[in-house]
Amino acid sequence: MSELIPSRKDENYRYTQIPLSSEGWLPESLANCEATKESFHAWTSDFYIPALKGVEVQKLIPSREAQKNNEWIFLRSESSDSKASSKKYRGALEFVVPKGKSYKVFEFLESNAESSLLMRSIRVEEGAELEYFVYQNQALNHEFVLRHFVDLAPSAKASMRFFHKGSQRGQHRVAARIAKDAEFLLEGATHLEASQHIDVWAEMQHEGATSLSQTTVWNVLLDQASAVFNGMIRILKNCPQTKAYQSNKTLLLSEKARVSTIPKLEISTDDVKCSHGASVSTLDPDQLFYLRSRGISRESAQDMLVEAFTMPVLQHVPKCLLSEHEQASLGLKGDSHVF
Amino acid sequence: MNIFEIKNFSVNVEGKEIIKDFSLSIKAGEVHAIMGKNGSGKTTLSMSLMGHPAYDVTSGQVFLSGEDITDLDTEEKARKGLFLGMQHPVAIPGVSVGNFLRTALKNVWGDKVPVTEIRKRIKDEAQKMKIPAEFLSRSLNDGFSGGEKKKLETLQLSLLAPKFAIMDETDSGLDIDALKSVAEKIHSLRSPERGFLIITHYQRILNYVKPDYVHVMINGKIVKSGGPELALVLESEGYEGMSPVKNEGAKA
Ligand SMILES: Nc1ncnc2c1ncn2[C@@H]1O[C@H](COP(=O)(O)OP(=O)(O)O)[C@@H](O)[C@H]1O
Ligand SMILES: [Mg+2]
Numbered sequence: 001m002s003e004l005i006p007s008r009k010d011e012n013y014r015y016t017q018i019p020l021s022s023e024g025w026l027p028e029s030l031a032n033c034e035a036t037k038e039s040f041h042a043w044t045s046d047f048y049i050p051a052l053k054g055v056e057v058q059k060l061i062p063s064r065e066a067q068k069n070n071e072w073i074f075l076r077s078e079s080s081d082s083k084a085s086s087k088k089y090r091g092a093l094e095f096v097v098p099k100g101k102s103y104k105v106f107e108f109l110e111s112n113a114e115s116s117l118l119m120r121s122i123r124v125e126e127g128a129e130l131e132y133f134v135y136q137n138q139a140l141n142h143e144f145v146l147r148h149f150v151d152l153a154p155s156a157k158a159s160m161r162f163f164h165k166g167s168q169r170g171q172h173r174v175a176a177r178i179a180k181d182a183e184f185l186l187e188g189a190t191h192l193e194a195s196q197h198i199d200v201w202a203e204m205q206h207e208g209a210t211s212l213s214q215t216t217v218w219n220v221l222l223d224q225a226s227a228v229f230n231g232m233i234r235i236l237k238n239c240p241q242t243k244a245y246q247s248n249k250t251l252l253l254s255e256k257a258r259v260s261t262i263p264k265l266e267i268s269t270d271d272v273k274c275s276h277g278a279s280v281s282t283l284d285p286d287q288l289f290y291l292r293s294r295g296i297s298r299e300s301a302q303d304m305l306v307e308a309f310t311m312p313v314l315q316h317v318p319k320c321l322l323s324e325h326e327q328a329s330l331g332l333k334g335d336s337h338v339f
Numbered sequence: 340m341n342i343f344e345i346k347n348f349s350v351n352v353e354g355k356e357i358i359k360d361f362s363l364s365i366k367a368g369e370v371h372a373i374m375g376k377n378g379s380g381k382t383t384l385s386m387s388l389m390g391h392p393a394y395d396v397t398s399g400q401v402f403l404s405g406e407d408i409t410d411l412d413t414e415e416k417a418r419k420g421l422f423l424g425m426q427h428p429v430a431i432p433g434v435s436v437g438n439f440l441r442t443a444l445k446n447v448w449g450d451k452v453p454v455t456e457i458r459k460r461i462k463d464e465a466q467k468m469k470i471p472a473e474f475l476s477r478s479l480n481d482g483f484s485g486g487e488k489k490k491l492e493t494l495q496l497s498l499l500a501p502k503f504a505i506m507d508e509t510d511s512g513l514d515i516d517a518l519k520s521v522a523e524k525i526h527s528l529r530s531p532e533r534g535f536l537i538i539t540h541y542q543r544i545l546n547y548v549k550p551d552y553v554h555v556m557i558n559g560k561i562v563k564s565g566g567p568e569l570a571l572v573l574e575s576e577g578y579e580g581m582s583p584v585k586n587e588g589a590k591a
Contacts, residue, residue: 309433
């Protein structure tokens with residue numbers, strides 16, 4: 001329980017702006033939505049996956065058709081026109097990618113509710129593959145807590161990408177357990193303005209030899225926006241030849257924008273390769289000059305460079321699942337980006 | 340008429356004067372070459388003419404077709420028809436060549452030309468220059484070879500069809516075949532309405548793009564001007580023999 005629900009004393013939460021009530025990290029409107037330590041499933045018993053009291057866990061089972069064609073499975077947490085009266089939204093979901101299968105999941109978060117608390121627990125079985133994209137563009141007064149627990153069996157492969165553009169405040173925690181020969185790629189981006197705040201947690205727990213994790217989070221921060229990157233690489237005993245890399249890159253477009261990068265390492269095996277990196281930059285004057293020297297206005301040139309910064313993530317968004325409007329706002333409309 | 344004119348131009352870089360009271364006039368249809376050793380100030384001149392913020396213009400004026408463009412924003416200069424082919428084009432990961440070219444042409448041509456037409460012209464021109472279509476989906480100058488970078492600069496020159504083009508060491512870092520194709524392309528773009536300033540420190544590009552005038556630059560000043568034969572003299576005798584003299588022949 002203590003690991004689950006931090007208090008203000010916990011130094012990990014020093015930087016976050018998520019309000020901490022006595023119940024823990026929940027936005028106030030969700031305070032009665034208690035986390036418990038009941039686990040979702042037997043296989044998670046030693047991994048603290050929280051369940052939400054009173055929330056039914058949904059199971060995601062892709063259609064045979066979708067599986068056969070390796071189509072994107074479209075997860076829409078709440079449609080924008082759902083009960084206008086519901087101010088809070090809670091959801092829990094779990095699924096397993098069975099042995100030898102390969103799933104692609106697109107999670108689209110666009111709730112108009114005041115706040116949301118979403119838990120996802122995902123098991124990728126031996127040799128299975130998962131590609132997952134989380135696209136968050138919720139109303140600008142929204143507050144959210146989002147958790148992805150990813151459990152990778154030996155030789156499983158998963159890539160998870162996220163893009164946070166909406167919400168007033170939010171915390172997104174991705175925790176992975178990575179078994180022998182398994183690989184986890186986490187690539188995320190935030191694009192925040194006004195007083196938006198996003199707190200990202202990336203916790204990679206390596207539990208087997210020759211496992212790999214690679215985490216990169218790009219932040220674009222305007223105005224007084226702020227972002228936190230909490231990175232943890234934990235390598236348990238007897239995990240030789242493990243590689244784990246984390247990096248956080250921030251494009252600061254205002255003097256009042258803030259980023260805090262908090263990297264942590266806990267390594268109990270000798271023969272491993274690990275790295276943490278963080279960089280903060282502003283727009284590159286040479287790049288701006290190059291674009292402007294071809295007649296591109298200063299504003300367009302800036303927009304292009306900002307888009308380019310998060311392009312490593314956005315180039316993977318399943319464009320076909322976004323509305324025209326959404327694509328245009330990302331600079332992805334038509335073939336404007338030929339990726 | 341002078342298509343391009345630089346009058347008493349001085350430029351500081353990090354507080355040090357690199358370009359010193361530089362003047363040069365170029366008539367429509369002419370090709371001028373500036374030759375000079377590394378560090379003589381050629382890139383400083385070209386970047387400051389285009390308005391790079393790191394170069395501090397302390398005095399002088401620049402005219403394009405008789406219009407004073409000294410204080411215009413870089414994009415305005417480009418839209419009015421000034422082009423700079425850069426010595427070291429910067430890499431911009433995440434911006435594709437195709438997107439960049441379309442955006443540039445849209446900005447320069449305005450809404451006159453429909454997007455489909457812009458797309459077609461880019462495709463046709465790339466094809467003519469034997470640039471493969473995949474190239475357009477790569478990130479701008481990112482991981483490009485020297486030859487690819489200069490080919491792309493030349494493609495932009497061709498598409499933007501400027502009134503006046505400054506080509507800063509378009510020849511350096513190219514093997515003979517790449518040099519030949521790039522130089523021939525530049526040569527084909529010569530016209531009675533257009534002027535060129537070819538900046539180089541080798542003579543070889545001038546075999547393909549024959550200059551009307553050659554100027555020798557030392558320490559931010561033109562020390563000698565002459566016809567195309569001057570390039571050959573430089574090639575055989577080097578810059579050592581060139582003694583700084585008064586900048587007089589620049590108007591040619
Ligand atoms: N960004 C810069 N910062 C400091 N010094 C510079 C910079 N750019 C050019 N210089 C200096 O200005 C002089 C001229 O350089 P440059 O214009 O690049 O010459 P060229 O193009 O003829 O080789 C050199 O002494 C160089 O060191
Ligand atoms: Mg140079």
